[in-house]
Amino acid sequence: xxxxxxxxxxxxxxxxxxxxxxxxxxxxxxxxxxxxxxxxxxxxxxxxxxxxxxxxxxxxxxxxxxxxxxxxxxxxxxxxxxxxxxxxxxxxxxxxxxxxxxxxxxxxxxxxxxxxxxxxx
Amino acid sequence: xxxxxxxxxxxxxxxxxxxxxxxxxxxxxxxxxxxxxxxxxxxxxxxxxxxxxxxxxxxxxxxxxxxxxxxxxxxxxxxxxxxxxxxxxxxxxxxxxxxxxxxxxxxxxxxxxxxxxxxxxxxxxxxxxxxxxxxxxxxxxxxxxxxxxxxxxxxxxxxxxxxxxxxxxxxxxxxxxxxxxxxxxxxxxxxxxxxxxxxxxxxxxxxxxxxxxxxxxxxxxxxxxxxxxxxxxxxxxxxxxxxxxxxxxxxxxxxxxxxxxxxxxxxxxxxxxxxxxxxxxxxxxxxxxxxxxxxxxxxxxxxxxxxxxxxxxxxxxxxxxxxxxxxxxxxxxxxxxxxxxxxxxxxxxxxxxxxxxxxxxxxxxxxxxxxxxxxxxxxxxxxxxxxxxxxxxxxxxxxxxxxxxxxxxxxxxxxxxxxxxxxxxxxxxxxxxxxxxxxxxxxxxxxxxxxxxxxxxxx
Numbered sequence: 001x002x003x004x005x006x007x008x009x010x011x012x013x014x015x016x017x018x019x020x021x022x023x024x025x026x027x028x029x030x031x032x033x034x035x036x037x038x039x040x041x042x043x044x045x046x047x048x049x050x051x052x053x054x055x056x057x058x059x060x061x062x063x064x065x066x067x068x069x070x071x072x073x074x075x076x077x078x079x080x081x082x083x084x085x086x087x088x089x090x091x092x093x094x095x096x097x098x099x100x101x102x103x104x105x106x107x108x109x110x111x112x113x114x115x116x117x118x119x120x121x
Numbered sequence: 122x123x124x125x126x127x128x129x130x131x132x133x134x135x136x137x138x139x140x141x142x143x144x145x146x147x148x149x150x151x152x153x154x155x156x157x158x159x160x161x162x163x164x165x166x167x168x169x170x171x172x173x174x175x176x177x178x179x180x181x182x183x184x185x186x187x188x189x190x191x192x193x194x195x196x197x198x199x200x201x202x203x204x205x206x207x208x209x210x211x212x213x214x215x216x217x218x219x220x221x222x223x224x225x226x227x228x229x230x231x232x233x234x235x236x237x238x239x240x241x242x243x244x245x246x247x248x249x250x251x252x253x254x255x256x257x258x259x260x261x262x263x264x265x266x267x268x269x270x271x272x273x274x275x276x277x278x279x280x281x282x283x284x285x286x287x288x289x290x291x292x293x294x295x296x297x298x299x300x301x302x303x304x305x306x307x308x309x310x311x312x313x314x315x316x317x318x319x320x321x322x323x324x325x326x327x328x329x330x331x332x333x334x335x336x337x338x339x340x341x342x343x344x345x346x347x348x349x350x351x352x353x354x355x356x357x358x359x360x361x362x363x364x365x366x367x368x369x370x371x372x373x374x375x376x377x378x379x380x381x382x383x384x385x386x387x388x389x390x391x392x393x394x395x396x397x398x399x400x401x402x403x404x405x406x407x408x409x410x411x412x413x414x415x416x417x418x419x420x421x422x423x424x425x426x427x428x429x430x431x432x433x434x435x436x437x438x439x440x441x442x443x444x445x446x447x448x449x450x451x452x453x454x455x456x457x458x459x460x461x462x463x464x465x466x467x468x469x470x471x472x473x474x475x476x477x478x479x480x481x482x483x484x485x486x487x488x489x490x491x492x493x494x495x496x497x498x499x500x501x502x503x504x505x506x507x508x509x510x511x512x513x514x515x516x517x518x519x520x521x522x523x524x525x526x527x528x529x530x531x532x533x534x535x536x537x538x539x540x541x542x543x544x545x546x547x548x549x550x551x552x553x554x555x556x557x558x559x560x561x562x563x564x565x566x567x568x569x570x571x572x573x574x575x576x577x578x579x580x
Contacts, residue, residue, distance in 0.1 A: 013366055013370070015369075015370035015373070015374070016366070016369055016370055016373065019369075019370065019373030019374060019376075019377060020373075022377055022382055023373070023376075023377065023382075026380070026382060057362060084369075101470070106369055106373070107372065107376070107437075107440055107441060108372075108373050108376040108377065109376070109440045110437060110440055113436070113440075
């Protein structure tokens with residue numbers, strides 16, 4: 001049995017992180033949750049996940065900073081990043097760095113579809 | 122009368138002339154226009170004017186102030202009455218700046234006068250600048266969006282800066298001229314000569330003060346506008362986040378429930394979850410449109426072009442709206458012509474919104490049949506998104522209005538179709554922003570075809 005690809009979900013909203021997590025698990029991903037920016041930076045020292053679902057509004061350290069850290073991390077070059085945000089303006093400024101930007105409310109179908117696609121890359 | 126007297130004599134009785142002098146000073150002071158009375162008095166002392174001359178001078182200013190329609194010949198006549206020889210002051214410049222609508226509560230003085238010598242060519246500059254400001258203020262009044270108003274306010278402010286600078290330069294030159302004249306001919310200066318010099322100086326001072334008032338009024342308006350703009354932007358970001366996050370949770374849980382992620386469902390439960398999802402999708406579209414409309418009005422909507430796969434556009438819209446189509450018994454179909462390139466460059470989020478709005482609009486006004494989404498190449502330089510429906514259609518008279526904000530096909534209380542009336546307006550605004558062109562072909566009872574054409578090379 002091959003190990004399931006890991007999806008790291010960085011999202012402070014309890015509901016959304018649960019929804020993303022269940023949706024991705026149903027698609028065959030293993031999931032790991034991180035609730036704030038500081039924890040996220042700590043987690044980035046660990047092994048790279050297959051994909052990261054990153055919220056932009058996070059406590060302590062914002063998503064844009066996390067994204068820069070991911071991109072600066074040589075071990076994470078293969079990791080696909082999906083940004084989820086409710087703020088279209090901030091999303092605009094990050095579209096170059098993220099693989100995909102989804103505007104909230106994110107559709108579960110869309111998230112799963114894009115996650116699968118990033119995995120196949 | 123060679124004795125110099127203070128303007129306000131410390132006596133019980135005032136002469137009629139002195140009473141007029143007091144009124145003049147009070148009027149000028151209350152009028153809020155300048156005039157540094159001290160400056161005037163200083164000049165008066167320097168030029169050794171007598172009280173009569175001062176009063177005549179001030180009266181002249183008051184008259185000028187009151188009479189906007191003063192013609193050049195009238196000014197000359199007035200100067201004649203003041204016994205001012207034509208040579209030193211031959212030019213009269215009328216500077217009028219209306220700021221009523223700009224400064225809603227603060228009614229700033231609206232006009233100023235400058236006397237200047239013919240040699241002082243700067244007068245033309247002031248005339249040109251004040252004309253330009255008047256034009257800018259008209260632009261401000263006609264400006265549609267707050268962003269346009271802000272831009273105009275900034276230009277007006279710059280223009281006023283220039284004008285203030287020119288006036289100051291003019292005063293400096295006038296002052297030098299006067300000093301030289303005074304030094305050269307101190308003893309031979311006639312009283313009327315001195316009066317005319319003073320008139321020029323006082324009026325120039327007045328103009329400086331005026332320009333200052335305008336600048337103060339404008340800059341405080343500018344600050345207010347900037348502040349309210351900042352607050353609105355902040356509010357928009359907050360509201361956006363607070364509306365979208367719970368919507369995302371509602372939608373996500375409903376989808377998972379519908380997929381039986383939490384256990385098997387009865388048929389009725391499945392239908393109910395579908396109803397929840399449909400309503401959430403509609404609410405989501407509405408929230409996006411309202412927030413976008415606000416952003417467009419603020420001039421804050423910027424485009425970010427990225428490469429995207431054309432089928433993504435269709436897939437996203439399909440996954441959001443298919444359930445709505447299915448519930449109405451409609452078929453939602455799509456096609457991408459083979460000539461369409463594998464990737465295109467544009468702002469994909471905005472494109473998604475355009476297609477979402479066009480398609481949900483088509484679904485709303487179609488009760489039977491099909492809604493078809495298509496991406497094709499009208500020519501090698503352009504690509505297009507098209508939504509074709511078999512709905513109620515739009516009459517020729519109504520067609521020009523469909524893209525106006527808040528317009529609805531039937532706005533009566535008993536209307537059959539609900540909505541904010543923003544969907545198509547935003548389609549138009551977004552497509553304009555993206556250098557797109559939108560066309561509508563429609564026939565009542567047959568259906569409508571909306572097509573948005575974009576250049577392949579996104580600019």
